[in-house]
Amino acid sequence: MHIISRAEWGARAPESRSTVPWSKRTVFMGHYSAASATQTPRQIQDYHMRVRGWSDVGYNFLINSITGHIYEGRGWTTLGAHCADHNTEAIGVCIIGKDQAGRQDVSDAARRAFKWLYDEANNRKGRRLTLLGHRDRGSTSCPGDEIYSWLKAGLPIVGSSTPQPSQPTPKPGGTRPAPGTPVAFPLPAGWYFGPPSGPDYSVSGLYERYFRGRTDRAWLREWATQLSRRGWSVGQSKRWLGGAGNDGVYGPEYRALAEAFQRDQRLHVDGLIGRNTWDAAFRNPVT
Ligand SMILES: [Zn+2]
Structure with missing residues (x-):
């Protein structure tokens, strides 16, 4: 999977930044933007810098709830501004979109992207980070009920990442079906x-x-x-x-x-x- 870099999405330069070593990272925290999924990372960054007066977009990463595109925010080891008093230990990831009751707002692609990013964080850390929603550490409804319950369930992926192909039909002439469990092609289309x-x-x-x-x-x-x-x-x-x-x-x-x-x-x-x-x-x- 590909992380769309700040240069690729046209980020403004941060006004300042400070680094957090991996040794202090212990939490992977989910957020949502509670606004339209068409919002771009640049719009969120502009809001955080111009209106909130922060030095940069607050999150470490952002994921579009529909496309599943992953955008670099402050990145892995820059102190974020997403959860007061917990930005040192927590890597904050914002899912861009709303939580509308009675429907799934976060696509399977976005869920896979979030889980991939979590796995990637664990790999870099060398052990499992605690998975939390913003509401676990702040008085907010963020990241919304849909994402929160998914986080608490351990990020199950029920979509088509490992499609269940129909059983191969044996050809006449005694050919045997392929052994083993089918594994979906792991690369993007055309790769x-x-x-x-x-x-x-x-x-x-x-x-x-x-x-x-x-x-x-x-x-x-x-x-x-x-x-x-x-x-x-x-x-x-x-x-x-x-x-x-x-x-x-x-x-x-x-x-x-x-x-x-x-x-x-x-x-x-x-x-x-x-x-x-x-x-x-x-x-x-x-x-
Ligand atoms: Zn939040």
Whole structure:
């Protein structure tokens, strides 16, 4: 997942900032803006700086409740202004939108983004931060009942992040269904696992980028592991990935494996692992 940087959303420079070390961070706190989801981070920043007189937008991060886009606010280690007396220990994340009774205002995409950011914070901290809503530490209804109850439930994701594909229909001729549990393609639409020399959407594992809470390396290993579940000889000193093993860094060995699998599956053979090649490993019967 991608955090839209301050430069990308056109933030004003902060008037001042002070740093909080990770050792003092213990809380991950949810807020909401209680205003239209069309509000931009820049509008919130302008309000905080011009009307409230703060040095910057108050939150450490902001997430649009509909699109799930994540915006950098003050960032991980800058002191925020989102919960009086608790800004040192708490990383404050604002979900941009309203809480309207009787409907789900926070999309599955926004929930996944929030959870991803929480997982990312825990990874950086090295242990779990306490998950709180603003109302746990201030006299406010923030972050609204919908988000608050979701936080208290531990951020369950019920949406389509791991779609339940229909059972593969066995083809005549005795082909067996794919083994294992289907795993949804983890990259954005149009992206693929490919060489590091490629464009931004060619994800190689070399730079350990995070997608849906795991590194690209872990995902690429997951795909190759699925091929071994299907009976392919994959791993160090095996037929495929025999040199470096299943290390999750795309190179000539992964390309050769992907090409062989694409040929086997009668897919377009380009050696790049996009959605079709990914899904075929989990959904198509073993041929
Ligand atoms: Zn709040």
